[in-house]
Amino acid sequence: MTAIVGALVEPGQAGSPRPLSQGSEWTFELIQTYDEAISQVAREYGLDTYPNQIEVITSEQMLDAYASAGLPIGYPHWSYGKEFIRNEQFYRRGMQGLAYEIVINSNPCIAYLMEENSMTMQALVIAHACYGHNSFFKGNYLFRQWTDADSVLDYLVFARKYVMDCEDRHGIDAVESLLDSCHALSLHGVDRYKRPAPVSYKEEAARQAEREEHARLQYNDLWRTLPRLETEKTPEAARAVFPPEPEENLLYFIEKYSPRLEPWQKELVRIVRKIAQYFYPQSQTKVMNEGWATFWHYTILNRLHEKGLVNDGFMMEFLQSHTNVVSQRGFDERGYSGINPYALGFAMMSDIRRICQSPTDEDRRWFPDIAGADWLKTLDFAMRNFKDESFISQYLSPRLMREFRFFAISDHEANPKLEVAAIHDDEGYRDIRRLLAAQHNRDNLVPDIQVIRYNRDSDRSLVLRHLKSRGRPLASEDAEQVMKHLARLWGFRVRLEETEPDGTVSSYREQDPPPRP
Amino acid sequence: MNSLIDRRLNGRNKSAVNRERFLRRYKQQIRKAVGDMVRDRSIEDMDRGGEINLPARDISEPHFRHGPGGDREIVHPGNREFAKGDTFDRPSGGQGEGGSEPGEGESVDQFTFSLSRAEFLSLFFDDLELPHLARTQLGDVSQTKWQRAGYTTTGSPSLLSVNRTLRASLARRVSLGMRANTGLEEAQARLDEAIEAGRPEAELEALRQTVAEWTTRAKRVPFLDDMDLRYRHRVAVAAPVARAVMFCLMDVSGSMDENKKDLAKRFYTLLYLFLSRKYEHVDVVFIRHTDNAEEVDEQTFFYDPKSGGTIVLSALELMRDIMEKRYPPSAWNIYAAQASDGDSFGADAGKSARFLAEHLLPATRYFAYIEIPDSQEARKSSLWAEYEQKLEPHFVMRRICDRGEIYPVFHDLFKKEAV
DSSP states (O other), rough: OOHHHHHHOOOSSTTTTOOOOOOOOHHHHHHHHHHHHHHHHHHHHHHOOOOEEEEEOOOHHHHHHHHHHTOOOOOOOHHHHHHHHHHHHHHHTSSSOSSSSEEESSEEEEEEEETSSSSSHHHIIEEEEIIIIIIHHHOOHHHHHHHOTTTTTHHHHHHHHHHHHHHHHHHHHHHHHHHHHHHHTTSOOOOOOOOOOOOOOOHHHHHHHHHHHHHHOOGGGGGSOEEEOOOOOOOOHHHHSSSSSOOOHHHHHHHHOSSOOOHHHHHHHHHHHHHHHHHHHHHHHHHHHHHHHHHHHHHHHHHHHHSSSHHHHHHHHHHHHHHHHHHOOOTSSTOOOOOOOOHHHHHHHHHHHHHHHHHHHHHHHHHHHTTTSSSHHHHHHHHHHHHHHHHHHOOOHHHHHHHHHHHHOOOOOOOEEEEEEEETTTHHHEEEEEEEETOOHHHHHEEEEEEEEOOOOTTOOEEEEEEEEETOOHHHHHHHHHHHHHHHOOSSSSEEEEOOOSEEEEEEEEOOOOOOO | EEEEEETTTTOOOOOOOOOHHHHHHHHHHHHHHHHHHTTTTSSSSTTEEEEEEEEEEGGGOOOOOBBBBBOEEEEESSOOSSSSTEEOOOOOSOTTTSSSSTTOOOOOOEEEEEEEHHHHHHHHHTBBOOTTOOOOTHHHOOOEEEEEEEEEEEGGGGBBOOHHHHHHHHHHHHHHHHHHHHHHHHHHHHHHEEEEEOOOOHHHHHHHHHHHHHHHHHHSOSSOOOOOEEEEEEEEEEOOOOOEEEEEEEEETTOOHHHHHHHHHHHHHHHHHHHHHHHEEEEEEEEESSSSSSEHHHHHHOEEEEEOOOOOOHHHHHHHHHHEEEOOOTTTTEEEEEEEEOOOOTTHHHHHHHIIIITTTTSSSSEEEEOOOOSOOOOOOHHHHHTTTBBBTTTEEOOOSSSHHHHHHHHTTTTTOOO
């Protein structure tokens, strides 16, 4: 036995450097050493990252961090308590291990290491979080567009303080019920497209001057002699529909126009909206983000092994953990819970590298532009410019579909039975890829609900429209509940119309706000 | 560029406030669950924490989402034998991972979590109070309490206040050392001047003498002097307290079968937990009686099996004796709870009721009588009938037939009076 262990632990060939450590104990110096080694490898591969702030915490603190969705600072709310209790329960019973790491999209990028982990796991987490996720946060277009890594921590501190001040001033119950209502609408509190920045006074003045100048240049006294057309404003035009364009960000609309909310309440709506927006990119890049980080911890640690900086025992432990992370169960196996984003993401990232380095004929047919290209550049491009949906429809290869043995089930209301729509064969590749991409499209998962009318001059009621896609109705029990929350926020009657794709309203639900005390 | 921080020593209970919010929000449901839990427990672990189940639906957080119906496709991994165009029935029940029929066979998931002992008890006795507790009457009954009262110059070394002592020392050194230090500076300056001017050696020697003198004077101011010492001062303050005693009277005669005794003991366990948790200054006296009464300790009261005949009066008499000897009503708030199945022989019931009305009720603040009949339909017992005639505002009677009723009755008896 000892002989075998000895053989495994034997450092690499003559001339290679000694391993950074032996055994599984970690120390702060060792973490520092590993971090430097990993950072050097990451630089070799050209990963661009924010500076890292690595924090060592206990498992209890990890549970705390879990409960607030990984935010280091959260405002107090019962739902986080529920989440905490749930995780704690699972953890104590051994039903669920803790995630090895939590990483926060901020600048500097904060990563948590758990004190219970072995040195190998700490190194894995550093490679995964501090270089994988970190570079993704810095590079991906959605994160660049939607989150401001420099200020997020400050904003969270502000939000926490503001909520707690409100609790002091207006009572815990008032704040809690408002936050409940906002949370119910948080999926509909994000902007999917950037708003144009408001025009500054200076720009406005310049534009005005430009128009006047244009009018002056175009001046012709003759126009004055033309008889003016008598156009009376029709009553409909006078009572124009407000808002002029439908608004899909319900929380934004409430914050701006709610007739009943007080300023502090509007600020709370805004806080929930801002935090929802912060999570918006994360929900759309789960596969890519995890795939990218997993791919890089795998690549970086293998490179460390090649360099002789880690021994075989290290690699054994690492590979075991890695394999667990990227395992994908079949649909009929115990414990199947959908597609594992780590597995799919890692497979796709590795597959892109394979297509670049050793393409087959099939790859050349499917991916003529990347087959044989520089893999580092290709991967970097993919990481920067896609989200899950577009990433899958761009890069999922037939080979992977065969490996995962993907198949699509169609469930149509008109058909009493379920039908296999496509499988991993020549005929089905494109369908599978399209359907899998659509399955990762947030727009398909979140119902399309928009504000279409605010009856400002009559009863102040708010009218929303749910545009049904493919005949899928809202889950009615939940919808009733959310309508109550909506009515409470709006303060007047709220009406939600179910609209068919051709624009006809098929049904509606109405909710009056609770009577005011 | 990278930094490594050890946060393990930071607070670990960041989520405690959220947890407490959660309990606060679902207090009603949790309290109900706590009541159910107590019913099924053995007497020994009445006061443990425990697992609470809440229906998942009650605590769900709703969102707008798609419900069943309509058209959709779902991609799954792990195909074995399917080919395009295969059809099969929709899976029934929740296990079909199609994700398409969440509506069918909806299982009512339970949200389970555990309460600590402290949380459990605080929920349990949350809004209960001893009724009619009077404090003001008992001005002469006082208890001494130590209280801080500034600083003194004498005291025991354990009370030494280092901060204050050093502050005094610094002030003294500054004030006493002032003259010596100025003198020293002046002398030194004169000496330097003389050396520079090349004065004769004798004069320099005299000046050096003065410098040396001033140096010793400056040194003579000690760092710490006896007069610097300051001690934290504590004084005993007399604080009036309301003292209360609870008499627990239980019938353990033969007619009280195991089940009834269990009910009675459960009631008293609750009472005892309630008192020991809420009131530091409540004495509890346990009296059990068959045909004669005896005062017993807590352990015997709850766990010792004993039975015999029934004479209720004996317990009431013993209570009066103890009361007169140890707990004069003028100095104590007196409470009593009596549990019995109501059986009594001959004149015992009438005598007991009279004794109660004459000797005990005037002295007590609250007297609760719990009757545990054979069944819900059972006729009122003779004792009940006799007691009923003596009813007063601070004398209440309740019947308990079932474990489930204990907590509501208990709650009812000791509920906080509305302000």
